Amino acid sequence: MEQPAGGADGTGGAAEAGAEPSETFDRPLPEGVRRKVVALVSDAFGGLTVAELPSQLRQYARFTPVRRAKFGGTAMAAALETDPLFRRRVGERFAESQPELAAAVNNGSAPGAADPVDVAAAAYVLRPPGWVKLVTAAGEEAERAQAERGDEEARRELERLRGELAAAKTLTRTETERLREELTAARREGEALHRKLRSALSDVKRGEAALRKAAAETEAARAEAAAQVSSAESETRRVKARLSEAESAVEAGRRAAREGRSVEDMRLRLLLDTLLESAQGLRRELALPPASGRPADTVEAVEPGRMSPKDVAARALSSTDPALLDQLLALPQTHLLVDGYNVTKTGYPTMPLEKQRLRLLGGLSLLAAQSGAEVTCVFDGAELAAPVLLAPPRGVRVLFSKPGVTADELIRQLVRAEPDGRPVVVVSTDREVADGVAAAGARPVASALLLKRLSRS
Numbered sequence: 001m002e003q004p005a006g007g008a009d010g011t012g013g014a015a016e017a018g019a020e021p022s023e024t025f026d027r028p029l030p031e032g033v034r035r036k037v038v039a040l041v042s043d044a045f046g047g048l049t050v051a052e053l054p055s056q057l058r059q060y061a062r063f064t065p066v067r068r069a070k071f072g073g074t075a076m077a078a079a080l081e082t083d084p085l086f087r088r089r090v091g092e093r094f095a096e097s098q099p100e101l102a103a104a105v106n107n108g109s110a111p112g113a114a115d116p117v118d119v120a121a122a123a124y125v126l127r128p129p130g131w132v133k134l135v136t137a138a139g140e141e142a143e144r145a146q147a148e149r150g151d152e153e154a155r156r157e158l159e160r161l162r163g164e165l166a167a168a169k170t171l172t173r174t175e176t177e178r179l180r181e182e183l184t185a186a187r188r189e190g191e192a193l194h195r196k197l198r199s200a201l202s203d204v205k206r207g208e209a210a211l212r213k214a215a216a217e218t219e220a221a222r223a224e225a226a227a228q229v230s231s232a233e234s235e236t237r238r239v240k241a242r243l244s245e246a247e248s249a250v251e252a253g254r255r256a257a258r259e260g261r262s263v264e265d266m267r268l269r270l271l272l273d274t275l276l277e278s279a280q281g282l283r284r285e286l287a288l289p290p291a292s293g294r295p296a297d298t299v300e301a302v303e304p305g306r307m308s309p310k311d312v313a314a315r316a317l318s319s320t321d322p323a324l325l326d327q328l329l330a331l332p333q334t335h336l337l338v339d340g341y342n343v344t345k346t347g348y349p350t351m352p353l354e355k356q357r358l359r360l361l362g363g364l365s366l367l368a369a370q371s372g373a374e375v376t377c378v379f380d381g382a383e384l385a386a387p388v389l390l391a392p393p394r395g396v397r398v399l400f401s402k403p404g405v406t407a408d409e410l411i412r413q414l415v416r417a418e419p420d421g422r423p424v425v426v427v428s429t430d431r432e433v434a435d436g437v438a439a440a441g442a443r444p445v446a447s448a449l450l451l452k453r454l455s456r457s
Helices: 031-047 055-060 065-082 084-097 099-106 116-126 131-260 262-286 309-313 322-329 340-347 353-371 407-417 431-439 447-456
Strands: 335-339 374-379 396-400 424-427 443-445
Touching (some): 031 065, 031 084, 031 116, 065 084, 084 099, 084 116, 322 353, 322 443, 322 447, 335 407, 340 353, 340 374, 340 407, 353 374, 353 447, 374 407, 407 424, 407 431, 424 431, 424 447, 431 443
Parallel strands (some): 335 374, 335 424, 374 396
16 A cells, blocks of 8 residues: 555545545555555455445455455455445444544554554554654654564574574584595405405406317317218218219119119109198197188179168159168168267257267167167267266267367268278268268268157167
8 A cells, every 4th residue: 555645635534524634645655555455455355345445445345354364455455445434333343342442543642552553553544743754753663673683683594503503513523534544445355446446457368378278178189070070071082973874873763764664653652641640630739620611702792682771762752751771771781870969969969978879779679689780879079078977878889089089080980990881871961971871881871860760669
């Protein structure tokens, strides 16, 4: 509150039945005095009705004194400065709560044992003759007291720092002695390590001598092995000569066998029987089933009596006839994809989303049980304020799109995931969804068609 202490017209509140002399306070209030003044105004709220409060302060009437001073302090200070009637009412409540201090201030004096801040705040609110001098004197006294407290705190802080410095010096001396002892121990350990190193070097030298001796022995062994290899090569050559003679004898025997073939036929038959029995044993061991597939089964075509979604679409049924959906679901391995909110907001848009989902899923469960088709219902996850706790009904897969992905895109992903040739039916009135799934090979149908079909169940 750094405004002049006079009223809105600078007369010091002459509107208060002529009770205040024309005095002004031409300096900012000390911060401690300002907080005390705001606290006095906040406490006075309890004795005033809402009608007695200035209009800008009525919003704080139900606050506690602490919250009122915290959030409405500036507004209360301004009202106290500019509204003489409000200031007089606050002064009356203060006089009722602290009559002795109020009487002393109104007489132009201050109790000796009173806090200078309390005296200054009381003089500012009551504004007796000479209140400016009283506020000034009390404010200066409060500032002196605060300065003395600051000096005392500074002295205590200095003493504390001196104590910490002495403790730090003692700790430094102790740490220095400890480090010196550790350095001495490290030096002794270093000397012991030097001795161990010299001993290890001696061991290395002895090992190198042993290694040279082993290398010489290895060289001698290599020379002996080379001699043995030379002898073995000579023996190999002799064996090869004998093998050549044996091969000649075998070739002569083969020629004799080709002439008779009785012995050779017997050996070939024995070898063939061995192979056949081995193959049969391997089949029994692996438990291989007989081959059921045939290459012709891999060629895609329409078998007699089976219809594709395009065949169903070409039949003479109206696009709004529920029988069309029954024919589509009667196709083998049909997958029904439902744009959930598109259907519910078409059929029952006034219901809450949760009841929309439950009603649609109940109908789809009956449809899945009647048709035997695979049914997937997709909802837009962007509509959710929190995760949905939902137990999907039997026969219906329930999916919510992830953040950043729409239900339309999720439906297109599900269509693209299906293999070519499988009947896929997509229920949505959204033209963009219908065109996209149709381009991917699926059959789009309107939401109204599914609603008609569910109403028959």
